[in-house]
Amino acid sequence: MYVSVVLFTADLRLHDHPPLRAALDGTREVVPLFVRDRGVADAGFAVPNRLAFLADCLRDLDSGLRRHGGRLVVRSGDLVEEVCQVVAEADADEVHMAADVSAYAHRREARLRRALEADGRRLHVHEAVTTALAPGAVTPASSDHFAVFTPYFRQWSRQRMRDPLGVPRTIRVPEGVGSEEVPSRAGLPGVSAGLAAGGEREGRRRFSAWLRQGIADYEDRHDDLAVDATSRLSPHLHFGTLSPVELVHRARGAGGPGADAFVRQLAWRDFHRQVLAARPAAATADYRTRHDRWRTERTAQEDIEAWREGRTGYPVVDAAMRQLRHEGWMHNRARLLAASFLAKTLYVDWRVGARHFLDLLVDGDVASNQLNWQWMAGTGTDTRPHRVLNPVTQARRHDPDGSYVRRWVPELARLEGLAAHEPWKLRGPERDAVDYPGPVVDLAEGLDRFRRARGRA
Template sequence: MNVSVVLFTADLRLHDHPPLRAALDGSRQVVPLFVRDRGVAGAGFAAPNRLAFLADCLRDLDAGLRGRGGRLVVRSGDVVDEVCKVVAEADADEVHMAADVSAYARRREERLRHALETDGRRLHVHDTVTTAVVPGALTPASSDHFAVFTPYYRQWSGQRPRDTLGAPRAVHVPDGIGSEELPSRAALSGVSEGLAAGGETEGRRRFAAWLGSGVAAYEDRRDDLAGDATSRLSPHLHFGTLSPVELVHRAHEAGGPGAEAFVRQLAWRDFHRQLLAARPAAAHADYRTKHDHWRSERTARDDIEAWREGRTGYPIVDAAMRQLRHEGWMHNRGRLLTASFLTKTLYVDWRVGARHFLRFLVDGDLANNQLNWQWVAGTGTDTRPNRVLNPVTQARRYDPEGAYVRRWVPELAPLEGPSVHEPWKLRGLDRAAVDYPDPIVELSEGLARFRQARARG
């Protein structure tokens, strides 16, 4: 065969890219293609932060291809229509792409397969491009998927991921295949001021630096809010500028408790993907319903808005919500705290929070976002669905001196040490001098409401 098309989706890299390698091995020329899917925008997933990061990724991918004699072809519209147009223009024999797990991605894949086969072409879908272990490859004896992480992790840890692939030395693209201009983050509005840069080059630089200086302490410091000791690689995993297979291999090579703790987080990512693959409705419906009668968005409107804006009166919650708006990212411990506060202390539907996170998170991954929200809300896979995280207790534990709070809630900066976590305890002129709201709900009141509601459910 002479020409193949490689459809890039959530795998915007050249290193360890099985679809690209297969296309290059089997064809004389290859068309690297990315389609700006109008269906994604129509479904409300085209958030400014992710569009900006995507623009960085596409520009970096194009630069990497040009350095190898190729280029990236960009189109906009319906993915199936645009792929078929490029296939016809290039007279390509086949299309290679990565597997995905969402219901939308799977429908898109089947539509593309049908369209290509009707025209006498072939579609090759490659596994372990966006995961380390294929979703569905590991199952318990009594089900088609794992619903509890620990037994899943036990089996997952016993798998040896495939060998990694190097980046290609040369990519030859046929002449005459038109492309749109590459998008630019400069043309976008509504992008978070502190949004990190995207692209494979940046992702590999960040990972190499973290392996050298951060991973060793990860097990002990990953919940340290002020220390900011996590890898911050989640956006790169979401857009596929880094390979989860390569990350597992390189972490194992580094060795030590920190590296193993990091690998465990990669396993959590695969766990959620196998769950969504088996139960696609979990993206919008309770995985395990507790028959919650959530407060309506109308009734809880003021509380929801205070939560979104970071003015709940609980400094650790507000700090995390402000970090989200400023960076398009939030520390994992902050995600747990803010989600618990919304769903259990305020007793608001997890979908309200999940939508807000997807509006800002640059790593807004459907499987991880929705299923982590359900885990916290008690409608997902948590084996203790009624646990409630106390924001004050958690703040004292994970931000003991209050540095994280003072970074993101500057009006509390004059307060010293752990006193910053309970500003409502200030008296007289000291309290009047702090321009910060009182708590929107007493923790005991929220806890009682949640327990009563779950008891009725």
């Protein structure tokens, strides 16, 4: 009987899992394997919120495998070394895994392929597992990737996506392959107090409930900060407890403007991955340079700390940053406002903000995080690179009665309506009673500095 290893990475589920189904083709036994990759930790990506959510996902995956006769094997160390060790212990013939897009993932895959082939084993890498379409599935005639979303989305929408796969009925794991204990979030230090639960069962429960109760209003209300009408599925997409292919199929099956808007967001996720796959340097370097001379952590230390702590004096920005710290997650509109404020109003290097987000976001990944930051900083794929989001105007539009601000900035809880967005306008005893800082920068001054820096003053 042939034996295969299924290497789980950012695809921690049993539903619609092409590598697992391919490995089980015929009469194979499989070793479901997850490696706690030392390289990820060494690069600073193994942060508390994602470790806690990951632990939930791994425990749920192990539970699901056991319901079908299997179990999850967990190892820690260098991924290539650990996979090769498990292959040797199981006398496996091949390894199946999902494709990924980061430069680190590509290097790791190449190392693993060389090591396996040197020992007469095979590596099979499966596309459209962590994305709805493979990064290279659609390309323009003149380039290896789309640099603008709209034409990409037009082509993306015309493609036929594969049908989702069911869960295997039986998963047989060979004896004699040892495993570490499956990790738990219990006792992990530094985890955000409001961090959501992870795992495939939780992801599927949340998506099914949202299909019934939320998706119909998504187009009209997804930017509403107070109502929070988003799906909150991004952590499950990041860890792969939900399949993008299945989500597209089910959303299209639901139909309607809300479903169409949700599918468009899944296409944005694929869009960023095809950009990063083609231009891996965009994780750290400007995709399109504007020759900025950004303020750095050394030259703008006080402003950066005020931004990180949610003490900028602009309530909607501060609410966003406090939500991030408490939940390890942030509303998408709030992410745009916080990023615009740091990169353009404060004119701080976008990499400073991207790193802080990655330190806290449970859904933080290189493609979506870095390229969204670049989009907002005007160094990425935005066709209007010099736009600046005014936090007061945006707050009035997307938090009209101040509920979002009062939820996350309790110092302003007594202020009614729009007053919560401009506390600096209070006078005398009324202002003295509010323990909240004044603005770190005048918006007009920040806008002028940005325009001068970009040669547009």
